[in-house]
Structures are given as C-alpha cells and as structure tokens.
Amino acid sequence: MVVSFKRLAKRLACATALAGLAMTTMAAAADIKIGIVAPMTGQLASEGQDMENAVKMAIDAVNAKGGVNGDKIITTTADDACDPQQAVTAGSKLVSEGVTAIVGGYCSGAVLPTLKIYGDAGIPFVIIGANSTKLVAANQGNAFLANSTGDMQATTAVELFKKNGYKKIAVVDEGDAYSSDLAKLTAEAFKSAGGEIAAKETTTAGEQDYSAVVTKIKSSGADAVFWTAYHAGGALLTKQLRQAGFQGGIVLGDGNNSPEYLEIAGSAGEGVYLLSPPTVDLLSGAADFKAKYKETYGRDAGAYAALSHDVGDLIVDAITRAKSANQKAIIEALKASDFKGLAGEIKFTDKNTLQTSNFRPVVAKGGRWVAAE
Amino acid sequence: MTLDLVIQQLVNGLIVGSFYALIALGYSMVFGVIKLLNFAHGDIYMSGAFVGLIVFSFVGIWVGNGWLGVVCALLVSMLAVGLLGVVIERFVYRPMRNAPRLSILITALGASMVLNGTALALTGGRHYAFNTDLGFAGVDISTVHITYTQMVLVAASIALMAGMQAFVSRTMYGKAMRAVSIDMGASRLMGIDVDRVIALTFFMGSALAAGGGVMAGAYYGSVHFFMGFIMGLKAFTAAVIGGIGSVPGAMLGGLLLGLLEAFGSSLPFVGSEWRDVFVFGALILFLVFKPTGLLGRSVVERV
Numbered sequence: 066m067v068v069s070f071k072r073l074a075k076r077l078a079c080a081t082a083l084a085g086l087a088m089t090t091m092a093a094a095a096d097i098k099i100g101i102v103a104p105m106t107g108q109l110a111s112e113g114q115d116m117e118n119a120v121k122m123a124i125d126a127v128n129a130k131g132g133v134n135g136d137k138i139i140t141t142t143a144d145d146a147c148d149p150q151q152a153v154t155a156g157s158k159l160v161s162e163g164v165t166a167i168v169g170g171y172c173s174g175a176v177l178p179t180l181k182i183y184g185d186a187g188i189p190f191v192i193i194g195a196n197s198t199k200l201v202a203a204n205q206g207n208a209f210l211a212n213s214t215g216d217m218q219a220t221t222a223v224e225l226f227k228k229n230g231y232k233k234i235a236v237v238d239e240g241d242a243y244s245s246d247l248a249k250l251t252a253e254a255f256k257s258a259g260g261e262i263a264a265k266e267t268t269t270a271g272e273q274d275y276s277a278v279v280t281k282i283k284s285s286g287a288d289a290v291f292w293t294a295y296h297a298g299g300a301l302l303t304k305q306l307r308q309a310g311f312q313g314g315i316v317l318g319d320g321n322n323s324p325e326y327l328e329i330a331g332s333a334g335e336g337v338y339l340l341s342p343p344t345v346d347l348l349s350g351a352a353d354f355k356a357k358y359k360e361t362y363g364r365d366a367g368a369y370a371a372l373s374h375d376v377g378d379l380i381v382d383a384i385t386r387a388k389s390a391n392q393k394a395i396i397e398a399l400k401a402s403d404f405k406g407l408a409g410e411i412k413f414t415d416k417n418t419l420q421t422s423n424f425r426p427v428v429a430k431g432g433r434w435v436a437a438e
Numbered sequence: 439m440t441l442d443l444v445i446q447q448l449v450n451g452l453i454v455g456s457f458y459a460l461i462a463l464g465y466s467m468v469f470g471v472i473k474l475l476n477f478a479h480g481d482i483y484m485s486g487a488f489v490g491l492i493v494f495s496f497v498g499i500w501v502g503n504g505w506l507g508v509v510c511a512l513l514v515s516m517l518a519v520g521l522l523g524v525v526i527e528r529f530v531y532r533p534m535r536n537a538p539r540l541s542i543l544i545t546a547l548g549a550s551m552v553l554n555g556t557a558l559a560l561t562g563g564r565h566y567a568f569n570t571d572l573g574f575a576g577v578d579i580s581t582v583h584i585t586y587t588q589m590v591l592v593a594a595s596i597a598l599m600a601g602m603q604a605f606v607s608r609t610m611y612g613k614a615m616r617a618v619s620i621d622m623g624a625s626r627l628m629g630i631d632v633d634r635v636i637a638l639t640f641f642m643g644s645a646l647a648a649g650g651g652v653m654a655g656a657y658y659g660s661v662h663f664f665m666g667f668i669m670g671l672k673a674f675t676a677a678v679i680g681g682i683g684s685v686p687g688a689m690l691g692g693l694l695l696g697l698l699e700a701f702g703s704s705l706p707f708v709g710s711e712w713r714d715v716f717v718f719g720a721l722i723l724f725l726v727f728k729p730t731g732l733l734g735r736s737v738v739e740r741v
Contacts (some may be wrong), residue, residue, distance in 0.1 A: 108664050110563025240711055267711030271668045273658045274457075276450035277703040278710045283581075284443050297565050297662065304659050308574045309446075310583040328567035329660040364562075 096137045097390050099124065099380060100164035102155055102179070103193075104171055105144035108270060108297060112171050112323070115367035116193055117142050120168055122361060123377025133384050145179070147172035156182040164188065165390045166383075168376050171369070173197030174242035180208055189383070189395045193376050194342075194369050196319075197246040201416055207392075209399050209417045211376050212342060212369075215243075217422040218319060219250035221340050222291060223258050225426045225437075229314055229338075235264040235287035237278060237302065239294035247293040247318055263287035268298060275305045282311065289314035296321040300329035307333040314338065319424060322368035327432055334429045338437060341427045343408035344368045346434065351407045372423075375406030446582045447700040453588055453657075455696020456595035460650035461673035462680065462688040463602060464643030470619040470683035471639045473539070474531060477546040479647055480670020481553035482523060484663060486648025487655040488557065490515035491568050494656075503571040505590075512652045516645040523644025524637045532633070550670075557663035565662040568655040591653055598649055599689050602642065606685050615639055619683065675721040681734020690732060695720070 101120050103113035124138050132138060141162055143155035156179035159167055167183060170176040171194040183190045184205030192200065196212040226234060236252050238244035245267070252262045264285035266278045279302070282290055290306060290313065292299045299321040306315065316338040317326075327334050345351040345358075345366045354374060358366040380395075382404055387394035404411040412420045428437040461483050468476045494503075494511035501507050530549050534542045576585035606612035614635045617625045626632050654669075655661045672695060680691025695717060702708065702716035724731060 106558060106563070108563070108662075110558065111565075114562065265709070267709060269668065269714055271664050273654060273660070273665060273669075274450075274454040276454065277447065277700045277713065280443065280446045280450060280700075281704055281710060283446075284440075297660070300565070301658055301660060308583075308585060310574075325565045325567070328569075329565060331567065331569050331659065 096139045097133065097384065098162065098164045099138055099140050100159035100162070100167040100169075100188075101140055101142045102145050102152070102159060102167055102169040103142070104147040104175070105142065107146040107148065109147050109171060109295065111325075112194070112367060112369060113144070113147075115370045116169055116171065116373040118362045119358065119366070119370040119373035120193075120377040122358065123374045123381070127378075127381050133381050134388060136390070138381070145170075145172075145175045147175045149175050149178050152176065152179050153182065155179075160186045160188065165392065166190070166380050166395055168373075168380055169193055170195040172241065172243060173200055173246065176200060177203060177242055180204060183207060187392050187396075189380070189392055189399055191376050191380055191399065193373050195243065197243050198250065199242055199246060201418055204417060206417070207396055209413055210419065211372060211379065211411060212319075212419070213422045213424050214418050215247045215250050216254075217419075218247060218340055218424050219254045221422060221424045221426065222251045222316065222318075223254045223260070225316060225338060225340070226255060226260060226289065226291075227258065229289070231260070231289040231314055233261045233263040233285075233287045233289075235266065235282045235285055235290045236262060237266045237268060237282070237290060237292050237294075239270045239298055240267045241270065241294070243320065244294035244318065248291075251291060251293065268294075268302070270294070270298065272298070273301060275302050276309070278302070279305045279309045279311065282306070283309060287313060289316060291316045291318070292321065293318040294320055296323040296326040297329075300326045300334070303330045303337060304333045316340070319368075322434070324365060324367075327429060327434075330429075335431075337429045339427050339429070339434060340424045341434065342368055343371055343423050343425075344434075345371045345407075347425065347427065347436065348407055348409075354407055371407045375404070375408050375411065378406055379404050379411055442581045443704065445579060447704050448697070449582065449584055449588065451697035451700035452592055452693065453696070454699065455693035456592050457650050457654055457669070457692070458673050458676040458695050459599060459689045459692025460595050460646050460653075461669055462676035462692045463599060463685060464647045465673055465677040466680070466682050466684060466688040467602075467606075467615075467639050467643045469677070470685075471615060471636055472531070472535065472622075474542055475546060475674070476531075476549075476643075477543075477670065478526065478549035478553055479643070479673065480666030480668075481550050481557070482519060482526075482644045482666070483647040483651040483654075483669055483673075484557060484661075484666030485522060485553060486515050486519040486644075486651030487568075487661045487665060488561070488566075488651075488663075489518050489648065490652030490655055491566055491661050494568065494570075494652075503569065505572070508570060508572070508652070508656050511656070512649055515648045515652045519648030519651075520641040520645035523640040523647075526644075527637055527640040532636075554663060554666070561663050563663065565660050568659050568661050570656050570659070572656070587657060591657055594653065595650070598646060599685075602646065603685050603689075605642070611635070611638060672717060675717055677731075678721055678729075679724050679731055681731025683735070684731070684733045687731055687733035694732075 103116040145152035145155045152175035166189040170192040173195040176195040190208040238248035345355045383398040387398040426437040427434040490511040493514045676691035676695045680687030703710040703713040
C-alpha cells in the first residue's frame, strides 16, 4: 500500500509538471519564433555555434528593448550538421514547430535541399554563410543570401591572381556543393581572363593526409594554389604544401577565415592570401560587438559572427517594417531592405542576392590577417 | 610519371601507410582474439591524439616543443589510452562477450559514438593546433624533399609494429593471445586467464592506436574530434586487405593501402577525387573474392 501511494504521489507530481509545461507553451504561443539552422555538430560545429550565439545576441538585445511590435522573440535551433540529409530533417523540424522566419545555413550543400521545404511552406529564410550560386537558382523567392555569392568571390579571386602575377593556378576543392562550385566558377573566370588551370584536384573532408594532391600540384608547375573549401583542410594543405617545398602563392576561399587556420598552419601560413568575408577584425565599427561577444560566450567571435549578428537584426528590422508576423509581408519587407549593419550594407537584387560584394583580400602577416594592399 | 614523381608518391604512400598499419594492427588483434570489429578503434586513435596534445602542451613548458616533448606525449598517451581501451573492454564489451555477434557489433558502434560525442562536447568541435618545433628540415633527392620528421615517423611505426610482432610470436603472453584467438574455451581449460589476455590485447591495440594518433597529430599539426572517422574506416580496410586477425597482415595491408592511394590518385586521367574509390573499391573486391585477405587464415565457424 505504501508503495502504491508513493507511486500515486509521483504520478501526481508528473501530471502537475506536465500541466505547467503545457501552460508555458501556450503562453509562448503569442511570441514570434525564429528558427536558427546551423551545423551544431560535425566538422563545422564551431562555425555553427558562432552563428547561433551571434543571432541570439542580436535577438536578446531586441527583447531587452521590449521586443518587436510589442511581441517577444524566441529562437529555436536545428542542427543541420552540414549534411544534406540531416539538413532536411532539421528543416522539417523547424517547419513543424511553426517558426515565423528562419536564419542560418553555413554549408551550401546542406542548405540546397532545404530551400524547397521552406519555399513550399512560404517561410522567409535569410541565409547567413552559404553562398553557392546553386542556391540562387533553387530559390523560390522566400530565401535571401546575406553573403556574397560564389561568382562574386570568383571575380575577386581572379582580380587577386592577376594583381599577384599568377599565370598557372591549381584549384583544389573538397567535392561538396560550395567548394566545387567556387572552384568551377574561378577556373572558368580565370581561363576567360587568359589564365591557365594547371591542375584541378579534389580532397576528402576529414582527411589529414594531402600528400598525393600536393605532389600532383608540385609536378603540375602551378605558380599558385587556390583552395576553395574550409579552414580545417586549408590549414593542413598549406602546411603540407610548404613541407613539400612548394614556393608558389597560396590563396584561400572565404571558408578559411577562422583563427584556427592561422593557429594550425603556424609559420607555413605566413603570406597566404584569403578572400575574406566581413569579419570582426576587419570591420572598424565592430570592436564593441567583439568585446561583448567574448564577454557573453567566453570565446572569440568567429568569421561569420558579425554577419550572423547583422542577419539577426535584419530579420527583426523586416518584421518591424512588415508590422506583423505575416510571412508574406516579411518576405516583401526583406526584399525592400536597406540595412546597414556591422558587416556593411545589406540590399538585395531582384534575385535576392547582395547588391555589392562583401569580399576583401587579406594576407597573413605575423599570425593575423591584415588587408592586402 | 617521371622517376621523381614515383619516388615522391612512394614516400607519401609509406608515410600514410604506416599510420594505417598502426591503427589496423589494433583492429586486427582485437578481431583475432574476440572476433569483434571494434568500430571504436578510430575514436581511440582520436583520443590518443588529444591526450598526446594535452601532455605535449604541459611538458612543452619544461622540455620545449621538440622531439623530447613529442616522445613524452607519445609514451604518456599510449599508457593512458591503453588503459582507456582496457576500461572500455571491461565495462562495454565484456558483459556482451557471449551475446550474438550483431549485438556486440552495435555495442562497438555505440562505444564509438560515446567517445566521439564526448570529444565533441569537451572540445566544442574546434580544431586544435599541435604545433611542434620539428620543422621541415630534411634531405633532398633530386626534387623530392624528405623531412627528418617523416623518416623518424616511418621508422618509429615500423619499430612499434616489429615490437608487437615479437611480443605476439616470442613471449608467453603472445602465445596465450594466439591460443585464446584459436579456442577461448580450451585456453581457459588449459589454465590461461582469458579475461586478462583479452584485456592485454585491448591495452596493446589501443596503445598502438594512441601512438598513431599522437604521431599523426604532431606530424599534420592539427587534432580534432572527427579525425578518427576516416582513419578508422581506412584502417579497417587495411586490416581486411592484409587479412583480419593477422599481425603481419595488418602491417602489409596498411602499407599497401597507403601506396594504392598515393599511386591511384596520380594515374593520368584519374583525378584525386578517385582516391577513396580505390580504397573502398579494394575493400569490396577483397570482401567478395578473398575475404581472408592476403595473409589471413580462413576462419572455421565453430558450432
């Protein structure tokens, strides 16, 4: 009898707790819910963490000032792990949670299959990092690219090659949508500008040994290497190129802008060029943000933190101008954005891409990135 | 291909092959003794690299970031991660020893995820720099540059593997290991402490993987929680090619796989993106046509 009474008491406690939970959920129903989709696990988990932190920081600041149109904003995070399959699951989860808008997306390969899900549901989606031109083609009109696209980066890359006097380039990617797209666009742009592609190689993500690729690059006679994928592989490739005695130039795509690149590449990274997205260190007005980010999260703001913060503000700005949580109105408001954030201006073209490129070439000097002039 | 290119790819293949061989050895030993495909082995390699990095950053303050630091890190990590292997065996695999093979396989996958997830949680998914002062100095054979680090690396892994082979074939413990691998029940009747032999096997296999992890970390200069995944798959392939359960087979398989990768990706008209196709294509071919591998014995299913 005693046992069963205890059990009953436990059940009662459970039921009360459940009822309490249900009530808080109901109370939260009036809030505006914004979904954050980013790689929270996997190879690029630290970038995803930065994106989530920075967006939350922007939203928290808005809530502290009383929210938007009188409503509080809450966020929910879904992990796409930079994996197309998991991204679809994450996307469906956000849709079924009934989010008003979605921000995030780091890997183009993972964002691509979700565009249809969000498009069919009519949810405004501001893409922070992913910038493959394939996304532009697959966009149903509800998605916005807050980062410059691959072809803008290819143009910046070719300008840099010409300025540095490179004639034969080896292009190396990791075989995913983002890096292979950038590799292809750059190769085409460089060829039509009169350059020569000495080698086009592909590596496996998560691999540590690039010696076979390095050997091919060396024997191809390339006078510079363009690495289009991410920083983890970029640092290893740089190190192994220099270890094998490669003397030519090394240029990195925007996925390499991470303090980890410089730490891992060490002295081999000196003099390496990077096509950088607008990071906190390159932005004059971002010092306060940088300090506050470090104070709040106990880590340095990564490459996309500033842009993520801007996108958090941008979506709030759009909801404010839409004067409601109506998704069609928010999409229209986003189209008409004329936003100035930490990372620069956000104005969209009729294809929902940025009007002006935000890439800038930087060079590694003394263990940090400085503007390349 | 010019001669220089052949020599260069030979060097490349030997280096990456010696990593594969070290990891494959642990895979193979554990399979040989308890017929378990220890999928957590790649994560043991990763744990070894992290323990090595932690030790390295502490001892580096006193002994510098040169060879002495790396050797300290290597020894401590091999000991610590060897013990981790024993703990995993004791608490994860031993209770499952008489379970169906499929259950224990799933358990191994679970152990792998626990290690991987723990490392992710502790490191936040960051890539940590493993910066040594070993430098790029070395010798040049025409255009081929071979660093001293690369030479030491290959020599060290060959020494570790030779030591292992001597241990298995020359000592009483090695004899007990071989006996347990042939017939666990009969070994127990002959007075062999089977549990201890299995624990020892896990210790040695894990220590080798940790050794490989520290060497890879110091050589490539970077350590992250995901590094064991592809390495685990390739080491498994190497073990199958050499003949799973066979110690010399694992070494041979590792080196062959390294060379296959290096030369496969430098064939004309075949891009480097085909590298893994060669590796896993070889795995499939071996599994279909010669599942016992190059040096393996056929396993008679006991009823």
